[in-house]
Amino acid sequence: MHLRESCSLLLKARRPLVPVILSTDVFSDGTEEPKSNRTLLKEFDVLKRLNRERNIVIALEYFKSIANSKAFQHTSLTYRTMIQKLGRENEMDGIQYLLQQMKLEGISCSEDILISVFRSYGRAGLAEQALKTFYRMQDFGCKPTVKIYNHLLDVLLNENRFQMINPIYSNMKKDGIEPNVFTYNILLKALCKNNRVDAAHKLLMEMSKKGCPPDKVSYTTIVSALCQFGKLREARELTMGFTPIVPTYNALINGMCREFKIEEAFLLLDEMKNRGICPNVITYTTIVNALCEAGDAELSLVVLAQMFVRGCCPNVLTFTSLMKGFFMKGSIYEALDIWNQMLEEGWRPNVVAYNTLLHGLCSSGYLNRAISFFHKMEANRCPPNVATFSTLIDGFSKAGDLEGATEMWNRMITSGCHPNVVVYTCMVDVLCRKSMFDQAQCIIEKMSLEKCPPNTITFNTFIKGLCDNGRVDWAMNVLHEMMRQGYFPNVTTYNVLLNGFYKQGNFREALLLLKEMSERGIELNLVTYNTVIYGLCCVGMIEEALLHLGKMIVKGIPPDIVTFNTIIHAYSKEGDVRSAIQIMGGMAARSCSPDVITYTSLIYGLCEQLSLSDAMVYLLKMLKEHISPNFATWNVLVRNVFSKTGSSEPVDMLEDILGNG
Secondary structure, eight states, X not given: OOOOOTGGGXXXXXOOOOOOOOOOOBOTTSOBOOGGGGGGOOHHHHHHHHHHOOOHHHHHHHHHHHHHTTSOOOOHHHHHHHHHHHHHTTOHHHHHHHHHHHHHHXXXXXXXXXXXXXXXXXXXXXXXXXXXXXXXXXXXXXXXXXXXXXXXXXXXXXXXXXXXXXXHHHHHHHTTOOOOHHHHHHHHHHHHHTTOHHHHHHHHHHHHHTTOOOOHHHHHHHHHHHHHTTOHHHHHHHHTTSOOOHHHHHXXXXXXXXXXXXXXXXXXXXHHHHTTOOOOHXXXXXXHHHHHHTXXXXXXXXXXXHHHHTTOOOOHHHHHHHXXXXXXXXXXXXXXXXXXXXXXXXXXXXXXXXXXXXXXXXXXXXXXXXXXXXXXXXXXXXXXXXXXXXXXXXXXXXXXXXXXXXXXXXXXHHTTOOOOXXXXXXXXXXXXXXXXXXXXXXXXXXXXXXXXXXXXXXXXXXXXXXXXXXXXXXXXXXXXXXXXXXXXXXXXXXXXXXXXXXXXTOHHHHHHHHHHHXXXXXXXXXXXXXXXXXXXXXXXXXXXXXXXXXXXXXXXXOOOHHXXXXXXXXXXXXXXXXXXXXXXXXXXXXXXXXXXXXXXXXXXXXXXXXXXXXXXXXXXXXHHXXXXXXXXXXXXXXXXXHHSOOOSHHHHHHHHXXXXX
């Protein structure tokens, strides 16, 4: 096995910069413009040529050449057109050069040009450069306006530069420029994004007093923020003061769905229809996704049908949510039908849709089918991302296919996709499954070097692999190293280690771990108690196990089927069938129904005590409760019926039961 190093292949491809200093009198076709034609160029012709030219280098050559040839004197409009073209290509050096040329030629930088510059900086994620240009705009002959301030504030907001927004707003007031509703909406959004919803609500109330009444965007901004913070009642009350628009309802419905208040979401949908407001694809998709998350994929199909009836076409996200819902239910073929329906509707799946499909197939054990769709994904020119690779590597890991996981890792690195902590953790998992612990440790050590430090889940994966292999001492060393590096173990970490120590019969270390959990304030959960009870029962310490059962009940942690089955099996194994039956009788009081393991353990205990008739009674009871015996159940019965009795009565009874079945 050979894993390619991720760092050596992550070279970012950079486009050659557009040359901004061009000394040429030649047009893009390589011929010199005749002098007799140089005075014939009109602004309309230049704009038409610039707009038509897709190659930014040729466009800039043309722009420079006509100026150098004296065939045309550029105007504010031609400069704006060229600046917009450069901005779309993120060629910010070229924009700065043209601004300087405008200054040298005495052409004032208009409001529209400066706004185009700010938009370009916003697309490039260069808020500070936009700010520097703003402070120099008087050098370019441009005076500040409310539109210029609004676009600058919007650029700062999109990069979450909240600390810069207030000084700019103060500067705006000093310039005597009155903010308009767009200004206030930007400020409202900034406050909400900065988790200052109360301040945003206060500003909303002050807008009207300042002669600038809020619009529907203003209200929707606050409603969305309130819903995001779970303040659904306040959001609903706010909507009573204005006529909500579709985005407002979408925010409310999304808030209701996040709280799994599906009925309220449907009521809002009805309210929209009663007001003559047509729900859009976002409205329906939000409800579809919530239903699928709640495990009601069938009802989500009803919503989908309603979309079609009302002329609202579902999009890729709608189909992806439906597909995810059916995968969660284990309905693989229904999920694939949704995928096929999406294709039939003419939608091209995106990377999110493919990832949902691949994850669903891998989780259901259909790894080969997932790989087939992965190849189709590449063939359809939908580049896989790190989530795609992590899903497939995890699928190979769970299948114990180290070769497949390694091949997918190398494919990921070759594609220039940098592995994240999830991918690294999946590789640690597959290496542990193959008992390649030295290599797994090397992966963890290299993660920090690759600027992708391991997390608690990574360490837990390694610790589990070691404990499952009986290397508990090594696992404890990993725990200490984990804490030394500043990573804190959680309840899962301790549960895995406890299980390892109990399997070894090392009760002393197990007790020390339980004490350490208490000292660190880590609450024992159901898995912890089940692990402790299982470990004690394995060595016949049933009374001690019952003490822990009592502790978990006192702490409000209800025992589950695993808890009861562990104790029932232990009593049956020890020959104390009466106690096992009592425990089974107490399951109903805890709203826990016996399963095939419960009955098989009890039947085993009865057979070992030669109570074969009683065993048959429980077999019959099991069948009446529609619990199908498994191989272990029949194995216990057949072995004991034919080997431990000379009487034909149990045999006859077994034949009767089988005959009735």
